[in-house]
Amino acid sequence: MSLDRRALAARIAQDIPEGSYVNLGIGAPTLISDYLPEGAEIILHTENGMLGMGPQPKPGEIDPDLINAGKIPVTELPGAAYFHHADSFAMMRGGHLDFCVLGAFQVSQHGDLANWSTGEPGAIPAVGGAMDLAIGAKQVYVMTDLLTKKGESKLVAECGYPLTGVRCVTRVYTDRAVFDVTPEGFAVIETFDTTVDELSSLTGLTLVDRTSIPEEA
């Protein structure tokens, strides 16, 4: 069985240890917060100026001054901190965040990321904080389906879409397998009901098989 969005979010949550400072990108990566271990002190950063972000508020308790990067109302946890935008992005760019998890249109075997524009003529471009996150966090994880709706691989030799960041992605979590970006290209470290051979055929890439080697602690 390949993993659905929620199962994949739960899988990624397992790899985020207590004590981490984490930025979860807009969209599917936000789901990861639902699966972080109960009671574990993992501090969520939101680009619009907050550490210690909590879940969405109860009905009627929305505070329009308290939103996340997706402009969705959130709450503050005890120990939260607010800061202005230049500080917030200094936290990213300065390498202070342990993890960020982003969506992707494409990831190249060198770790290049394309996730902000398909370059279609007439489309209104919008980049937000994606380029800062991509180059800033210590570990840049991507959460995505392996294939597009048309069946094309999102893991590619070279990105065809406009880049978000160069050689920045460290790991890609997909519905079919988990890949590390290595100097030898993509290394498969875990599969979900598939094989490295099948993944090679789906992606058209030469993949390194590391599925039998236990993950580094």
Added chain:
Amino acid sequence: MIDKVRADAADAVSGIEDGSTVMISGFGRAGQPVELIDALIELGPRDLTIVNNNAGNGDVGLARLLANRQVRKIICSFPRQVDSWVFDGLYRAGEIELELVPQGNLAERIRAAGAGIGAFFTPTGFGTPLAEGKETRNIDGTDYVLEYPIRADYALIGGFLADRLGNVVYRKTSRNFGPIMAAAAATSIVQVDEVVEVGALDPEAVVTPGIYVDRVVAVGERPWLEHGVFVGADDAEGHRGTDAGTVAATEGGAA
């Protein structure tokens, strides 16, 4: 005596001329100084360059300024949103110029202006279309792009409380671009819920010191507070009773 307090929003925005560069704080709707923007619409200067993270939401505030055809160019990081139909229409019709800047570069360019920095090298955007044509440099093994400050003639800022000296505190994530824009503009104008006595703000908690602020105006308490106590809202626009007739009826009765 220093007194930066203006009588109303119209007084606070007076003097903003055609062709001005105006920074507007806010991330989406949070921290957007809607009363100051409404006063700017009323005042009517045209051909403005606006600096904001977004390009307006819905039909109010910045979106209304755009719809009123007062803006020639917008410098922002994320114009396209579910409720950015005003900008979308103008952009598709070729009636507004867009300078798209990665959000952290936008913030740092604004910060640099206020801090007197001539330019800076940032890793953000290197190797992407948004760095095309810009000077780059490899420093100690990392590639950087040269970025220049963004200065403004005016900044319109959504604060929470201020005193007549211009010291400002903000509320939660509505702080966002306020402090850096206050420092980056020649004339910084802050709207707050209430102007408090000098000495009422804890000096340890002042976020924007008054040196950066030129004009302050009180616009009344935001609807999701009552006498400084959080009472909540039913949606992110701050409405109450949007899905509960009883709440609306109670409020109507009280008024």
